[in-house]
Every structure is written in C-alpha cells, then in structure tokens.
Amino acid sequence: MRLLNIKPDRAWTVALAALPFFALIVAYMVGSGIRLAENPNDKLLPSFTAMAEAVKHYALEADPRSGLYLMWNDTLSSLSLLLTALAISTFIALVVGILIGLLPIAGATFGPVVAVASMVPPLALLPILFIIMGLGDGAKISLIVIGTTLKLVRDMALRVKDIPAELLIKAQTLGASTWQIALRVVLPQMLPRLIDSVRLEIGPAWLFLIAAEAIAADSGLGYRIFLVRRYLAMDVIIPYVIWITVLAFLMDLALRLLQRKAFPWFAGARTA
Amino acid sequence: MRLLNIKPDRAWTVALAALPFFALIVAYMVGSGIRLAENPNDKLLPSFTAMAEAVKHYALEADPRSGLYLMWNDTLSSLSLLLTALAISTFIALVVGILIGLLPIAGATFGPVVAVASMVPPLALLPILFIIMGLGDGAKISLIVIGTTLKLVRDMALRVKDIPAELLIKAQTLGASTWQIALRVVLPQMLPRLIDSVRLEIGPAWLFLIAAEAIAADSGLGYRIFLVRRYLAMDVIIPYVIWITVLAFLMDLALRLLQRKAFPWFAGARTA
C-alpha cells in the first residue's frame, strides 16, 4: 500500500502525536542530566525538580517583599495588556479594513500607506513610542497595536474584497445604502473572518508584549523572563515560556470556540 | 451615487495614494520644527538635513576606523543573514510541510508538535540558542529559522491538504508512487504557494534579525540601530528604519515577480 494511503487509527494517532513530545522531554532530561553531573549548580538546563520548585515558589507562595503571588500577578498584568491591545487592534482593523476594502476611494487613499507601513519593523519604533506615550502601559499597548493592526487591516481589506461582487450588487438592488451595506452585509460577514485573522496575530502580539516588557515594566511575564535572565535563572524562564505557550494556545482555542458558537452559519459558508 | 460605487480614476488614485505619505511628512516636519525651535540640540525628531547628513556619513563616507562604508556593510551583513535564514526555513518548510500534509502518518506524528511549538515565543529561546549555536551567525540564523519555519511548515501542510483529493487519486490511477506524487504533483504545485507564505514571513524575519543583532553582533542594520539607540541618535535610526522598510518592500516585490515569471500556470489556476 502506498505510504500516503496508510491512515493511522485513533489509538495510533494519539501515540504518534505523543512521540515527539516524549522525545523532547527525554532529550532535555539527558542534556540536563549531563550538565548537572558536571556542575550541580548549573543554571542552563535545570532539572524538572528545580523547575517545579521555582514554579511552586512563584505561583504558590506569596512574595515576601510585595505579598503577591508573582506568577499570577505577572499573568494578570500581561494578559490585561495583551487583551486590551488586541481589542483595540481588532476594532481598528474592522473599521479601517472595511473602509479600505469596501470603498474604492478609501482603498486608493489608505491602501498604499498601510501596505508600506506594515513593512516597518515595529521594534525600531519603540523609542519614539516611549516619548509619545510615556513608559506606562500606554507604550506597551501601542507597540502591540502597531505591530498587529496593520497586518489585520490588510487582512480585513482583502477579506472584504473577497466578498463576491454579486452580494454587494444584490444588496443595492434591494435598496441598501453604502452605510447599510457596510453594517448589514459586510460587517457580519467579516466578524468570523476577523477571528481567523486575530488568531494569527496572537503569536506576534506576545512577541511585542515581551519586547515591550523587557524595556520598562514592574510586572508581567516578559518582564520576569528578562529580569531573571540577568542571572540565567532558566528554572524560572522555562516554566514561564511553557506557560506563555499554554496561554497562547488557550486563547487560540477560545477564539475557535467563539467562532463556532457565535457564527453558526460560517462553517457551512466557508466550505461552500 | 453610492460612495461604494465611486471609483477614482487613474490620476485620482495616484493623488489619493500620495496624500497620506505627504501628510506624514508634513506632520513630521512640523513636530520636528517645534522641538528644534525649543532646543536646537533635540535628538528625538531631527531635521531632514540632519538625517541626510547622517545618511551621507554612513553610506557615502568610509568609516575611518574600519575603512568600511558602514551602511552598505550593515546592509550586506543583515541581508546575507536574512536570506540564508529564509532559504533554510523555506527548504525545511517545503520538505516537512509536504510530509505532514501528504502522509497521514507524518501528519499524526509531527502535526501536533509543530502546532504547539509554533506558539512558543521565539525571543524567549534566545539565551539557549546562543549557548548551543555560539555567538556567530549561527545563532542569529537559527533564531530567524525557528521564528519563521514553524509558521511556514503549518502553512505548507495546510496548502498540501488543500490540493483536491481528486488530483492525488488521479495520480494514483496513473500509477504514481507516493514519492512520484510528492515529486511531480505536490512539489511543483507548492512552489508558487510557498512564495506567498514566504512573503508573509519577511516581516517577522526582520524582527528576529533585529532582535538577534541587538544582542550579539558587530555589524548589521539591527546592530546599528541598537548601538545608536543608547545615544538617542534618531538621525541615524529613522533613515535606517526607512531603509529596512524599503528592503522589505523590495524583497516582497521580487518574490511576487518570481512567482509570476517562474510559475506562469499559477495565476490561472488560482482564480479558477
């Protein structure tokens, strides 16, 4: 039988999926074991026990200095920044994207500048951002917003242009004005697609958040990683990186669920 | 006439497109003028003359210390890293993406781990990378590769799965083996689509390059930006940022051209 026709059954699928994770864990344990045998204080590849202890310390014990459970505090602080920023970019992307995609005039005016601006490396803009927004949360949110919005706007504009011209014509033959078309035809069709686009921007958003928190912060997951990087505390960094990965994964999952539940018509329309 | 039916003609399109760029330049000039009037030594928003001078200094005069034209040297150094890294990710993405997308066994094995790994924020992995790869170009290339490959692999796998099952069946009824299908049916259909995916990764690739150069480098566009950032030398940073934007734009353009010229069948097949 051809390799491409061999379909593993359910049990095999699970086993095969687990394999690489298992291999990674074993590889880590071996590497860590070798280094720790040479230098028991080695910080680069800490043992799982050391990491568990660090997690316990950060997540389950209040920090004596501030009385806070640092890991939860960091998570809360990062998530609130991230979600605020994503909410802002999503809103901007929806409005501007629909404008650019629907109105030829707006498309001609803003299409090119958005295309060019989306090529600017946002990290390089940080100093300017700090001056304008101050060192507080404003600058961090702005960085994420700048880093993700332009892509989202372009995505949205393309999606709007993907709406079959027939539908827009049809709406006009039903007497709809431009505003009514935007509100009742384009907007509701964009919402589920926007979720797809936002899902793709979760990764970049974390990246920018971490970069911003590295520069000026007093809490946050990125702040902690960069702070403890000062003394190579990989026993903290590794669990934090895993935790960020889990959070990103959960956000992705939540968006997929939202899409399925809130837009029951979309699955059918997409495959059609 | 409805706003959405008003289509600007050619001349208007150009004029409208120029408008926001023009507005940005004017806004900058005003802002810069105000700040410079207050403090002629202000570094934050340098005048265009100051920037032109900085560019002249960096691009047209040899550095007395090294005898190099710094801006060209930085460009060369950054571009060679970036292109090498993108070439590597592209190659990996093509091979692994086709494997995952075409073979159910490979998909079951590597699909989940790739999905999870693509959520890991690559910047947080930098310290580990530097240790393993050393500080040379290896680590920088690795960061870009790690940061872009996973996304590309997922993209490719999805594209492979998008190939109508009919085509794979048809190939089998023509007697093709799995290997022949991969080589003659899937690979050539993926190449132009890979270009689309790579275009989307140019932005992230620059981001990772800049981040890596910020930490360990002795040349490169990102290195220079981070070096002079300490002295707030915006007269160098702004032209460098613009230059990076131009380079990214040109790379995008080159890829689009390549796609059009090298795969004449693709435009027709895509719209079909």
Add this chain to the structure above:
Amino acid sequence: PSAEAAPKKDFKVAWSIYVGWMPWGYAADTGIVKKWADKYGITIEVKQFNDYVESINQYTAGAFDAVTLTNMDALSIPAAGGVDTTAVIVGDYSNGNDAIILKGKDKLADIKGQTVNLVEFSVSHYLLARALESVKLAEKDVKVLNTSDADMASAYKTADVTAVVTWKPIVSTILESPDAKAVYDSSQIPGEIIDLLVANTEVVKDNPDFGKALAGIWYETMTELASKKEAKEHMAKASGTDVAGFDEQLKTTKLFSTPADALAFTSGADIKGKNELVAKFLFDKALLGKDAKSAEAIGIEFPDKSVFGDKANVKLRYDATFMQAAADGKL
C-alpha cells in the same frame, strides 16, 4: 577532571561596550591580542557583545572562557551559578561613572516617593541602595521600575520619568537635558563597583599561559592608551563618542593603568569590606542562589588567600598572580 583534560589551545573572551572595557576592542583590532596569543602558542578570540547580560550568561553557561563584568555581577551570576570564577585583571573601579539623576530636583533626599527607573539587580540598583542608606531611606521609600539601559536615554525624555540610575555614557546623554541633575554618583562609594576581567578558575589553573596572555594584552593596551593618540580615538569611536566624550568618561573611571596600581588596590585592605557590602546587597535581593542562608553563602577568596564567607564554597577568587607577573615584567 583537569588531569585528563586535553591541553586547551583555543580560548574565547567576551566583552561589552563600557569605558573600562574598550581596550579589549582596540587590542583585538590592532593585533595586540594576536601578538600575545602567538607568544604563548594559543589562540584567543575576543568577541564583542551588544548585550552585557548576554555576555555574562554565555560565560556562565561555559561558551566563553573569560568575560568582562563587575564584581557584583561576578558574584551573582557565575559564582552563584556554581561556576568557579577568578578575577584575572582588576581593571578599574567606577568613580562617578554610575549616577543617580533627578529631574528638576537637586537633593538626593528628594527621591523619596518617586519612581526610579533603573536596570533591576544591576550595579545601578546597588548604587541606589547605598545612596538611600546615606540619607536614611530604604528601598521601600521609592518605587523601582525595571528599564532597559538601551532605552534609558529616551525614557528620560518622557514626562513620567523623574528619577533614573544608570551609567555612562547614558549618564552623559541624559545630563545634556537642562533639567537633569546628578544627585549621587559612584565617586561617593569608591572601590565598590569594580570592573574585572574574569576567567573560569579551572581553565586558568590548567592553562596559566592564557592568564599571562590576558595580562600581557591588557597592560600593553594600557600603555598605548596612555601614549598613543590613535588608541584613544579608536576607543572613543567604538563607544560611539569622540575623544572629548571618552575623556569625560575616563575622568570618572579610576583606571589602573599599571599593574602596580592594580596590585595595590587588589591586595589592599579595603577590597574585602567593599565586597562584603556587595554580598549583603545581593543576599537581600535573593541573588545569591535560592539556598543561600546568609550573605556568606558564597566564599570570596582574596590574594592573601583569606576568604570572606563559606570557605567550603569559594566561587569567586581575586588572583593577583598575573598582575604580579606583569608588574614583575615576567610575561
């Protein structure tokens, strides 16, 4: 393990941009490094880092044999990380290079209640702690906000930043603003922030030639810095300033330009007390390792073989051997 270790021939040194370490870049560029490496039949790769912390991490993880850092970071990172580290060269101490700057206020005591931007757990943090002590304040009287050194200058330009602790040349950039006042600097705690070139103890023990070469390179470069105009120009340029700017930085750096000066400081009586202050600070901040029970958890050995702290856990050693050899002209 040193017994069976194959004789090492290739060595790697990491350095980062700071006035007291600029000579390493000059030495590498002008062939001084190669000259001394050749003399001992070894190779030495000198690698510049943009990111200071990364250079230390690389050294701690074993990717480099030697690195430039401060005594405080030597204790908190490699030493606390179990890497037995030897200070081969004591290059200088900060004598005003690190400063506390207030916006629009000129008394240190005015810092009370302000948010202070600094690189957390760095020498700036230490300087702040010492400064607060001097005016009978504690860290809880201010709010510390971790801010990257690369962005300190631009951060100062923003309205909500009113107090920063940082080092030169950032200090010079910030002081260009008319409202910036340096209210405290490291010249008030001389000799406590020491800039070192450290190497892995095991490596220098097994390869004394490496230590000798490092000392040879350093002091030849010191001579050129004092005598050759190009040397200073080169270093000024590499640190992104001009000769005047570089001189300004040198002025607040107590550079030991001869081995004898360095020896005098390293073997002096003061150094023990100053290191003790640093260790206390690090212990307060829980930077001596999770298991540290006191500031004495990690032993620091001085040239006279006396030890501060745990004698069974000596991880940082001030070793005068190579500076001595340089002073004696025995390289």
Add this chain to the structure above:
Amino acid sequence: MTAIVFDKVWKEYGDHVVLERINLEIAPRSFVALVGPSGCGKTTFLRMLLGEEAATRGTILVDGKPLKVEPDADRGVVFQRYSVFPHLTVLQNVMIGREFETSRFLGKLFGAKRKQAEDEARTLLDAVGLNDHENKYPAALSGGMQQRLALAQALNRKPKILLLDEPFGALDPGIRADIHVLIRKIWNENDLTVVMVTHDLSEAFRLGTRVIAFERPRNRPEELERYGATLGSEAPGEIARPSGPQPGASITRDFEVWPKKIAAPVGGAASVPDTPSVAKAAE
C-alpha cells in the same frame, strides 16, 4: 410605451470591444431570453442594464428616462451563485429588502414593524415553497432552494425589471424543470419585465417570449435557426477565450417565440402553453 430601450449602445474595455451597436426595444411585461456563446458579452449586457457598468457609447432608457447609473431597488437580480446572504437565515434574507427600505440608519426593524416585515416575507417564502425552512442558513439549502430564495428576496422590493444571469445554470435538469414552473408563475403574477441570460437554448425557448442571440461576427453558428440546436458547439479546435483584437458582439438573431405568449394580467391565471412548438424569426 416602451419599457427598456438600448440606443446604439457600445461597451468597450480599453481596446477590447465587447458589445457593438446594440439597438433594442423591450416591451413591458416581456420575458427576454438572452443566449450566445461563452464570453460574447451576455453578462456585460445585463450588468449595463443593472447599472453596474456604464455604456461606453449610446444610451439606455427605462420607461423613457435614462437608466440610473447604479443598481437600485427598481431592478431585481438573481445570479448563478452568490445571490443570497450566507450570514442571514432564509427569513432574514427575504426580509432584509424591507429593512433597508424602512430603517435607513440601522437597516434593522424591531417590534411591530418587524412583525409586519416577517409576515410579508413569509408570504413570499410560501410562494417559492420555502416556508418550512425559514430559520435555516443558505449553506444548509440545496442549490435549487437557494435560487428559489434568491427569487423571493429579489421580489420583496417589487422591482419592475428582474434580471437573471444563468440563474439555473448550476442546477440538475430535474430540479430545473420545477423552478421553471416557479419562474413562469412569478412572471405571471407580478408586474415584471424579465431579462434572463441562459446557456440552454431549450430553456430560452420554453420560458422566453422573445429570444435574443448575441454573437461576434466570426463563428456565428448557423445551427441557431434549428430549434433546440446547440449553440456555438464546441468544435475540437475551439478556444475558451478568444485571443487577439476582435470586433465586439452584437445581436445576430431576435426571435419572437410562437405561439405568442403573454403574461397573465397581474393576479390572473397563466395562459401559456407548456412548451412552444414553433419558433418564428422576428426578422
């Protein structure tokens, strides 16, 4: 009175002449079937009538007045695909026309007005046989049901002209027959002029009161006169898209279907035989 007049209408895209000198008068309440080979400009013709495209030269008059240059509620349309809104249920799809009309700002009705619009929509759904599906989304309907829905939706604003671009092209033959009955009923019961593009000559003759053929000067198939013959039969050497500059298409045949069909007076019964037996050339 003449419902629609094309007066020396040309349509060009850059150098490419699509339609050449179209002169045409369409009487009110006629059912015009438009046929012609692929790419000859049938859709382009319909788009001009819709107001989506402007004529390059010439004028189009509707009831004596120049045509509005954009689509509007006086002309309804059904395309082959994408004629209904995928994000609205069947009922909402029909109702939305009234909502656009009545609620200028929100495009959405509430309370009693909504109730009334729903009842209106239900009457239309009844007429097209979709009353049992009002809460389904279009993706859950078969192709034939989607086109019924599109018809009901288009009728909601009571257009005077109904434009159909191969509305049944994607349907199975069996399903087509049913929907033919429906469209004839609609034409009879509403004060409508219908212009329908189709590829299927037998459909054209079965439904139309008049059949108009468009063609480029070259390869005009002579079989057209033979009733039921295939149009522009795909010879082995045929090329999908004509290449090179060519003159535009124009009207080459204009039949009145015999026996003459006339629309029933609105509300009355149809007086139309099921299949035409003879076709008479109008010129």
Add this chain to the structure above:
Amino acid sequence: MTAIVFDKVWKEYGDHVVLERINLEIAPRSFVALVGPSGCGKTTFLRMLLGEEAATRGTILVDGKPLKVEPDADRGVVFQRYSVFPHLTVLQNVMIGREFETSRFLGKLFGAKRKQAEDEARTLLDAVGLNDHENKYPAALSGGMQQRLALAQALNRKPKILLLDEPFGALDPGIRADIHVLIRKIWNENDLTVVMVTHDLSEAFRLGTRVIAFERPRNRPEELERYGATLGSEAPGEIARPSGPQPGASITRDFEVWPKKIAAPVGGAASVPDTPSVAKAAE
C-alpha cells in the same frame, strides 16, 4: 467471466449507513450509468470501486480477484472537476502516466524515451481533438476541453475499467452533446468497462448499456419508470442533506437499455444507434 462483482457490499460511516447490501455483476465491456438523488451514495460506490474507500462489509471482485484496496493504474478515473494537473501543460498532463510508469525515481523522462512518450501522448490528444493546444495550461482551456484532456490522460495507462463521476455535470448542454460522441467512441475503441455516475437521466440512457438507480427506501420517485422523467424531483419540502439516522441506499432499479447496445470489437466501428427508443426494466 465477469468483470466486476459486488457481493453483499455495505458501506457505513460510523452510524450512517450509506449503501446497503449492494449485489451487482457488471459484464466486461459494459457501459454502466449510475443514477440516483443527491447524497444517495453514487460517489461512495465509485470510490469503493476505485479502491479509495474500503467496503464496510462484503467483497468486491474484479476479474475474480479481490479488488486492490487503493487506486491503481488498472482503473482510470475522471471527476467532475480537478481531474487534470493545473501545473502541467496539456501534453505533459497526458504524458505523465507513462513517466510514472517508466521512471520510477524521477517520474520524468528524457531523450528518446521522452520523445516516444510525447508521440504517444499526441496520438491521444489527436483522438480527443486537443492537438492544437498541447502547450497550454489547463486554466487556459474551457471546461469541455479540460474534460477531454482528463479522458486522454486517463486512457494513457490503458485501464481496463474507466470510472466517471458526473464527468459532464458542469458543462453546457451544447458542449455535452459533443463530448458524448467522444466518450462513446472511446468506449468502442478501447477494451474498457465504463461506470459513469450522472445526474442526467437522458445522458444515462443515451450512453449506458445499463442504467442502475440507487435510492434510500424513503422518497423513491415513482416517475423513474417513465423514460426521461426527472429523478427525485425537488419538491418544495425537500431537504438538501437528509437528517437523522436513515437506512442506507441500495439498488432500486436496474435497466438494460433497449435496443441492446454492444461495444464494437476493439478497433472496429461502432454499431450503436444514436438514441435509445425504449427502456426495458431488467427486473
């Protein structure tokens, strides 16, 4: 000798029974037309014959041997869409079968062997009337030409069984007629058993030597016996996808088309009347 035998074949997807107890013998060189309402399992039947899907119960024998469980060169196929490779030219599309056969590693021929494969391919292109288009990509061909190409491509490996899944469903009626002539020619001139799924009953009766109808026990349209009647006419209450558990479809009618058509001996002339006049129920 029997070419294809289905012996009590069931096909289920989880709880959903698609096909129920299919018993069938297909003689060599027959042209079987498969009809039935949408979703009744025609494609599933074909996919089992193709080897793409395994039967849940029962066995399928080809020439007495159990069917290979994956598609292979002994069974050719043409689908409604996506039957040709978009990245290969017309000539390359036809040739690739030979390349797969001859060049196991690269799947590509060079030099004299390539020349020979090209010549072979040209002969086939000639047969389907595409010889003038050999350097075009499929996207530049019309739908009918693409299906001709797909046929030529499928014939290249000389399959014994040719499976067609609504191959002409997307074509205009005029173009269909031409391609019907072609497929009958192909069937006559090659040693082929053809199984074709179609929605179009008249197509089924025109081409097939045998017409088989699949249906679910419910809504079996009684009109089937009337030749040419529409199949599963779309009643207003019809639902696109049957919901709720239902018994699977099975064979409800099996006609031998009358007058009996037989394939010409390979290479000989066709002896097939153009349209069947009467259909005789086989059971």
